[in-house]
Amino acid sequence: AQKVTQAQTEISVVEKEDVTLDCVYETRDTTYYLFWYKQPPSGELVFLIRRNSFDEQNEISGRYSWNFQKSTSSFNFTITASQVVDSAVYFCALSEADGRSQGNLIFGKGTKLSVKP
Amino acid sequence: EPEVTQTPSHQVTQMGQEVILRCVPISNHLYFYWYRQILGQKVEFLVSFYNNEISEKSEIFDDQFSVERPDGSNFTLKIRSTKLEDSAMYFCASSVSGGLATEAFFGQGTRLTVV
Numbered sequence: 001a002q003k004v005t006q007a008q009t010e011i012s013v014v015e016k017e018d019v020t021l022d023c024v025y026e027t028r029d030t031t032y033y034l035f036w037y038k039q040p041p042s043g044e045l046v047f048l049i050r051r052n053s054f055d056e057q058n059e060i061s062g063r064y065s066w067n068f069q070k071s072t073s074s075f076n077f078t079i080t081a082s083q084v085v086d087s088a089v090y091f092c093a094l095s096e097a098d099g100r101s102q103g104n105l106i107f108g109k110g111t112k113l114s115v116k117p
Numbered sequence: 118e119p120e121v122t123q124t125p126s127h128q129v130t131q132m133g134q135e136v137i138l139r140c141v142p143i144s145n146h147l148y149f150y151w152y153r154q155i156l157g158q159k160v161e162f163l164v165s166f167y168n169n170e171i172s173e174k175s176e177i178f179d180d181q182f183s184v185e186r187p188d189g190s191n192f193t194l195k196i197r198s199t200k201l202e203d204s205a206m207y208f209c210a211s212s213v214s215g216g217l218a219t220e221a222f223f224g225q226g227t228r229l230t231v232v
Binding site: 042050093105107 | 150152158159160161162165173175206208210220221222223224225226228
């Protein structure tokens with residue numbers, strides 16, 4: 001079973017629309033971290049956010065916001081008033097304590113977001 | 118702003134050849150990682166390295182792979198005898214510390230094409 005599921009393979013929106021990228025995770029640990037990374041067409045991975053399992057407060061950073069709900073094991077990412085520059089593949093990732101982990105990340109398959117002008 | 122640097126950006130090699138992918142982590146970071154992303158697929162963990170030894174490796178990281186920190190600045194991934202299925206983007210990452218809260222900084226990747 002996948003540990004991090006991003007069910008949306010591709011999303012296409014028109015500029016200024018709001019868009020939510022879904023992430024559902026699976027872990028038996030009580031302590032874990034969740035991450036979002038952005039991969040623009042240039043290929044690099046850009047860190048967006050880290051959230052620990054004990055902090056369920058939603059976070060807003062400019063046009064970006066994140067909704068963490070432990071009850072549904074979800075960590076969704078919303079972009080408000082999307083822009084063409086938001087076009088990228090977005091990865092959700094999990095870091096868990098399995099006794100061996102040194103913090104390696106388990107990535108979802110990614111959601112490709114296309115924002116059209 | 119400090120960044121992780123990877124060279125080359127693109128490498129083409131013949132099947133069976135050895136390749137070395139190079140990375141310069143951020144200078145005060147102590148933990149180093151290699152990840153792989155086959156085209157169009159998810160990013161997969163290969164190996165983590167701390168204190169001059171491998172601290173964890175995935176099932177993908179078999180005997181044909183090795184890592185080394187040959188000097189104080191470089192961190193390399195060697196693939197001994199490349200196969201077609203090794204074609205992928207390889208990302209190096211580094212972090213100040215290890216553990217769950219690790220914020221790994223990723224390089225821009227090396228695209229390896231095995232022909």
